[in-house]
Amino acid sequence: MLAVAIVIRYPYAPMPTALEARNLVKQYPDILAVNDVSFSVPEGICFGLLGPNGAGKTTTVEIIEGVNQATSGSVHYYGEPVGTRFRQEIGIQFQATALQDNITVLETLEMFRRLYDRQADLGKVIADCSLGDLLDRDNRKLSGGQRQRLLLAVALVNRPRLIFLDEPTTGLDPQARRNFWELVQKIIADGATVILTTHYMDEAHVLCDEIAIMDEGRIVRQGAPDALLREQYEGLIIELPLADLRDKLEGVEHTVIETKGVVEVVSTDVRQSLSELSGHVTDLNHIKIRQPNLEDLFIDLTGHSLRA
Amino acid sequence: MSSLQRIYAVFRARNREFLRDRASLAWNLILPVALVLGLAAVFGGEGRDQYTVGVVQESDIIDESQHPFLETKYIRFVPVPDLDDALVKIERHRLDLLVEFGEEGRYWVNPESPKGYFVERVLLQSGDREPADIRREPVSGDAVGYTDWVLPGILGMNMMFSCLFGVGYVVVRYRKNGFLKRLRATPLTSLEFIIAQVASRMTLIMVITTIVYTGTHLLLDTRMEGSHVTLFIVAAVGAISMISLGLLVAARVTSEELAGGFLNMINWPMMLLSGVWFSLEGAGPFVQQLAKIFPLTHVLDSARAVMLDGATLVDVAPGLLALTAMSALFLGLGAWSFRWGPK
Numbered sequence: 001m002l003a004v005a006i007v008i009r010y011p012y013a014p015m016p017t018a019l020e021a022r023n024l025v026k027q028y029p030d031i032l033a034v035n036d037v038s039f040s041v042p043e044g045i046c047f048g049l050l051g052p053n054g055a056g057k058t059t060t061v062e063i064i065e066g067v068n069q070a071t072s073g074s075v076h077y078y079g080e081p082v083g084t085r086f087r088q089e090i091g092i093q094f095q096a097t098a099l100q101d102n103i104t105v106l107e108t109l110e111m112f113r114r115l116y117d118r119q120a121d122l123g124k125v126i127a128d129c130s131l132g133d134l135l136d137r138d139n140r141k142l143s144g145g146q147r148q149r150l151l152l153a154v155a156l157v158n159r160p161r162l163i164f165l166d167e168p169t170t171g172l173d174p175q176a177r178r179n180f181w182e183l184v185q186k187i188i189a190d191g192a193t194v195i196l197t198t199h200y201m202d203e204a205h206v207l208c209d210e211i212a213i214m215d216e217g218r219i220v221r222q223g224a225p226d227a228l229l230r231e232q233y234e235g236l237i238i239e240l241p242l243a244d245l246r247d248k249l250e251g252v253e254h255t256v257i258e259t260k261g262v263v264e265v266v267s268t269d270v271r272q273s274l275s276e277l278s279g280h281v282t283d284l285n286h287i288k289i290r291q292p293n294l295e296d297l298f299i300d301l302t303g304h305s306l307r308a
Numbered sequence: 309m310s311s312l313q314r315i316y317a318v319f320r321a322r323n324r325e326f327l328r329d330r331a332s333l334a335w336n337l338i339l340p341v342a343l344v345l346g347l348a349a350v351f352g353g354e355g356r357d358q359y360t361v362g363v364v365q366e367s368d369i370i371d372e373s374q375h376p377f378l379e380t381k382y383i384r385f386v387p388v389p390d391l392d393d394a395l396v397k398i399e400r401h402r403l404d405l406l407v408e409f410g411e412e413g414r415y416w417v418n419p420e421s422p423k424g425y426f427v428e429r430v431l432l433q434s435g436d437r438e439p440a441d442i443r444r445e446p447v448s449g450d451a452v453g454y455t456d457w458v459l460p461g462i463l464g465m466n467m468m469f470s471c472l473f474g475v476g477y478v479v480v481r482y483r484k485n486g487f488l489k490r491l492r493a494t495p496l497t498s499l500e501f502i503i504a505q506v507a508s509r510m511t512l513i514m515v516i517t518t519i520v521y522t523g524t525h526l527l528l529d530t531r532m533e534g535s536h537v538t539l540f541i542v543a544a545v546g547a548i549s550m551i552s553l554g555l556l557v558a559a560r561v562t563s564e565e566l567a568g569g570f571l572n573m574i575n576w577p578m579m580l581l582s583g584v585w586f587s588l589e590g591a592g593p594f595v596q597q598l599a600k601i602f603p604l605t606h607v608l609d610s611a612r613a614v615m616l617d618g619a620t621l622v623d624v625a626p627g628l629l630a631l632t633a634m635s636a637l638f639l640g641l642g643a644w645s646f647r648w649g650p651k
Contacts, residue, residue, distance in 0.1 A: 065493055066492075067492050067493055090493075092490075094490060097486050097487070097489070097490045098482075098486050099490075112494065115495055116495060
């Protein structure tokens, strides 16, 4: 069981920039996948690239990782163009990676570790990723969660300073996801910089110090999650089913979320708003009051749902 | 019923996958046609000669009036000016029979050769002279059995399949399932990856081939006139060249089916033209020259020279140089064109 890590970051002690992407463009014959994307990632934080499938976040990250070539733009690692040092010091967990058949977990870790000059203490990696009981197991016989832990361990075998996690919890059950988050939090607490791509907003909110929201190949908003939410929303969100409306809510400022069949009203005075709504709504029992979240932000910024 | 529906769904999806992979489809269509056309060009015509008989004479033109045997259909008669050279070919199954007509006719046949046996019977039954009129001469030296002759061919063929499919096919699968992409995200270079593949496959092949050869040699007491070290060097150099060829095929291909098509396109001509099962002595000069573009031809020629004729490393150096040049070419092109990912 992993201990909960507490990370204290001092805002007055600026960290060096670990990674900087400058004006990245990826043009395929039929689509502009990445459209002039720039961002920088300070050392020691978890930076999230968020967006729906097809937003361009995986392509962006693959360009940075060097497994995909940009049409234009550049990537800098601690101020230098990416090169040999970058390759030695990064760890990557791809969204989907096949491993060799008939090879055990331990053999896989040893094989990847030997590819690097910087080598982690394998015992620590195995312990951190809870793989101790699986070392002799064939790669093909791992569950989804076990496999993700192995792939993360593979990404850690070189004591990376910068770790890319591409949709690391896709396909995992809720418990496995939470276990994985704890693991990532521990890695961040150990001082590594993490770049996370995900379409799970809760995951981003839990793990990321800073996020960039991507849509149609562009970054549409960037900043700390809570700061972005505070900028966008003042107050709480009152959510009510579309079917419970008596009329068109005239006089009340609201948003209709078509994919969920609900109406959202952002309110700084919930008591006042409920009073105004009561005349328009048939059944107050279905009303939900909640904090705005990153998914709300994404929908407001892009005009469509995350999983659309 | 639902089971049938599921089967049909998978069946249809697989058909679509295959049919939409146009490159693979094209290869599957083109390859058999190309093979048929190629075989027709090489072995076709008005009935292929089944046997090759050397006629000892100075002239380049065979005078059929010398003996009715020379008019026999489906036997290719080749003039041989040098008797000693021709006798070696009889020993090595490169000629089925050797005849000399004159005042006193005589012939030479390898008693271990099945084709020699048949063509000898044809000789003795043909003509207006009694069989006693033509004298059977002993073959100088030890006659080479067909098992001795075909063993290098079988070992070479096994090496060829293992090299081409064991490397080419596997690399394509690695690329397709993303394992190569994962390796690319490490400090490993494409050349390092290729060298590792060559070394791995070569080690396996050499161990397997050595075991098979040793077992066969001990069991059948096969002929070994030369040095085992030289033979090992020939096999190793040959294995590198064929592995390199497999890597070249796999350098960019992303579909296992397309890779299979390419590999078959290489395998089959080598199987037929490199002398695995039979000697190309009876084939035309063009075919014999064409066969030299295949690494397997040089491997088998060199291995047979060592095993059957006692050739030294110096004797087989031209073949080894050709194989080395091929390896350098294939590896260079493979490393240059190598692609980690499917796109």
